[in-house]
Amino acid sequence: MLKDKNILLGVCGSIASYKSAEIVRLFVKAGANVKVVMTKDATSFITPLTLSTLSKNQVYSTYANTETGTWNNHVELALWADFILIAPATANSLAKFANGICDNLLTAVYLSAKCNVYVAPAMDLDMWKHKSTQNNIEKLKSYANIIIAPSNGELASGLHGEGRLAEPQEIFNFIANDLGASQPLKNKKALVTAGPTFEAIDPVRFIGNHSSGKMGYAIAKELQKQGAEVTLISGPTSLTAPDGIKVVNITSASEMLYACQKAFNTTDICVMSAAVADYTPQEVASQKIKKNTDEFSINLKKTTDILFTLGEAKKNQILVGFALETNNEEENAITKLQRKNLDFIVLNSLNDSGAGFKTNTNKITIIDKNLVKTEFILKSKEEVAKDICNKVASLI
Template sequence: MLEGKNVVLGVCGSIAAYKSALLVRLLIKAGARVQVVMTPDATNFITPLTLSTLSKNPVLTDYFIPETGEWNNHVELGLWADFIIIAPASANTLAKMANGLTDNLLTAVYLSAKCPVYFAPAMDLDMWKHPSTTENAATLQSFGNIMIAPRNGELASGLHGEGRMAEPEEIIAFLSADIKKKLPLTDIKALVTAGPTYEAIDPVRFIGNHSSGKMGFAIADELALLGADVTLVSGPSAQVSKQRLIKRIDVTTAAEMLEACRQHFTMAKVCIMSAAVSDYAPVTIATQKIKKHEAGLTIETKKTTDILKFLGDNKHDGQLLVGFALETDNEEANAIEKLKKKNLDFIVLNSLGDAGAGFKTDTNKITIIDRDLQKTTFDLKSKEDVAKDICQKVIALIKR
């Protein structure tokens, strides 16, 4: 859930600041980009060098950089962040946040933020139970900020009770769960196919196509970002999923792709078949490399199973099935025929005649046609942005 996210981690003056080192490490491990902002007092508990090394970014502590005469733009930081996490959040910083005081860079970034803000209090028992702290925490939550409540345990003073900052692992789990429950495709299983299939002629040759898998991988990544539980069935491809929770199944032939889809299709609510599956396979596969002959070579072929048609024929109520049509002529008519014949909910049409679209490119130009024959045409975009358009159509149909 934190993959690719921009996170500002605010560290305040508290003995619990030592935990921020592990928190940074866990955020980085989860795939987030981390910018640490420390209050001046926090540097007495953990060094900026430690957090800079772990975050791979310079730690910010002041508005101004005396050596260069430059300043750290709190407004830009607030806009850059997808999330702000203040951990540990001291009583002093909670009071400043609740009352809009900005005498340090961290509170200025907080007041500039347009993103969700999480805070994990850390202080002694009596400080946490004091009415002013209780009121400040309640005020911050009334503003829409999200508290990761302190835990009960042994405190630095020797007392035992509430006030311990949540452990870094607990904070990461809290963030991931909170983010996921707000996503539109949470708990929805999705099946995506990508790339080509290869049909062997002999041990070194095959029938295949130019598909790179870029479009299918972009769709799988976007579905995962939206909260879906994604299974990606990929033919031979050098692409790598950006989202680590995607379950990838590698196949080579159309028959192998069909079998993988059969295994996962029933449980999937959303199925997006973007793979360029071979329509034909050799009847006989030579066990040794075929030698060159003057007379040429004739290969007898047979039709492969139409995976999309099989899924369309076996689709159950509530399932969403999406296909692709890459055409060179009579494009819209051919796409509509495929939409109807294969029982699709919508089809994504693109043309080899459009510059920048098709196989191996980083861009695509598509038209979406749904089963009501409503047509939406999009401009040339990156395949990541095309994936967003396709997934927004999926969300709209699921919510309908």
Template sequence: MSLKGKNIAIGVCGGIAAYKIASLVRLLIKENANVQVLMTPDAKEFITPLTLATLSKRPVLSDYINRHTETWNNHVDLGLNADLLLIAPATANTLSKMAHGACDNLLLATYLSAKCPVMFAPAMDLDMWLHPSTQENIKRLQSFGNILIAPGSGELASGLIGEGRLAEPEEIKQQIQKFFNGALPLAGKRALVSAGPTYEAIDPVRFIGNHSSGKMGYAIAAALQSLGATVTLVSGPTALPTPLHVVRHDVTSAQEMLEACSAYSEASDIIVMSAAVADYTPAAPANQKIKKKEGSLEITLKKTTDILATLGERKTARQTLVGFALETENEMLNAKDKLKRKNLDYIVLNSMQDQGAGFGGDTNKVTLIDRSGKVERLALKSKAAVAHDIAAVIAAHQTIINA
């Protein structure tokens, strides 16, 4: 999609990744967008305003007052005139200020005045990115409706390897195009996906768990994102990489998964609970490692809170709620009963009897059942293909309920 005539303001912060913005500006200008660059004072230490002014064909703005002309750079007008404000690279410092309403430079004043959508593309070192304060600021900004362009993984300026690299200019341009392309069926929608197992502690070194790999849930998160949704993935323990542009919230136990899903569910239009959550957890986990003794060991278990049923009780008319059922007997009967009891729109039935389906593998064979009782059996496919089938059904349902 052409960006012709779109007014895009780019806020550049003080980080080494600022050099990539020259390429991004050039790409956007080639798409016939109107680009206005704003820079924090520290950003000018990493790339010159002259470079970005030359590429954007507009003066770069950094101060409230233009000292040459003694005119005011009106942050209110900048925020009102933009069709999109992109903060890139968004440093940990600027993210914190945005999240808490601080306003000590022209870029932040423009952000607080903006009536247009805001995208932010973080870039920082691995430890800074993973720090709980940064992750909380990311969640806070997303709760305001701001759109995250997730950082990539690779070698960082410090020499560490991991997440924190600014998304590549071509990738950012594509995200902007997707945003302006109203054809994406889930554009503007927020999705919550759970995936993976839970580990229920017996003592500090042992747990009760299951064989879930998280592959199906991760594939669904990626599929929903590809259709334009802003996706939060609540993940139990797994070694899988986070899907591109998906926000991941790691948990361990069923209780932690309940708390995380409850926190995100109200703001979500789409909820897909594909995690294999433990039904029971040790009633009194030991504080120290249980030593091996002669004879048997008895562990008292208590029921965990049913996350899917809890979300079903809270479900609103605008939400699409999808659950999973892994059955070993009376599959169809049990799945339909679960769908009704938990107030679901769809349930995805996995059968342990089907070769190539179930935990761990890269393929799956599922049956989709909707609340009217309609049954659709899908052929054995890759989990990515199954995820796209499920995402397409969800997109169609969202279109219907929002018509």
């Protein structure tokens, strides 16, 4: 469940900070990758060296290392994390998170996060019961943050009651159980295609397109987050293969067809987001073609329609296609949906600003086989991937 997860632990200035060492140990023992961000006050209770030794990673507490001039990029830290855990979370930090106050590295990371955030409060009884603290807790819940309730017990002040940080094993179990509940695709096998195909003209030149593969890679990663065992068949891209995902690198449409057919029968979910070439040269020159004439022509033949081929072979698989259109968008998408035996199709238009190839955002409409249409606003491709995978999960 937690193996290979990237976990960012935020540690605030509380006497309960000593428990963060055990939290790190439990996550590392489970196979997770852990990075720690501490507030300045937290370093008074537990040393960064302790948490660095246990996590086997650098501990971050300032925006920059003044000795080396290295910037600790809060955005990169937030995007690296599969989820963030703030434990202990003090009343002071809760107030900052709830009200958008950004005055240290941890609050900057929090405000940059696109992943789930778990918050484990720790403070004295009266502070926990104070109306302002409870209002902040409700605000955090409204932001979809997940609260790990404090325990009832002896507090540092000598009082007895709520406010004690949940024990490390309790926090670990809470998150493990929550991740299990949020993995609707657990034990499912998924196949994703991504990127372009390159159709060779000669040993140097090819016919291709502008697909970056970003959408397909984001979908593969989101399917993995939702519990699926993912195989990613990727055309040529500059993207780094996601950890824990089997990647099959291909170049041409025929290679992608072969790889898809090989994997399809044992697949539960197939999301075909690659931009596959519709045509390929009839003949490929064995030597580089020289520029000897003013005009040059290439005879092309159709490539095999991979999505149609899989649609014909489909049994119980959920099959998803993409339609990138420039005109008659919805009509063309519905025709493709029905002709290729898809469960739903993801339509995006090159006429929409911020959508299409090479962008970090996309604007989609999902049309299912019952012709129910769901439109989405412009979002990051990671958020779009979540919408697509949630639709897949709803069909499962």
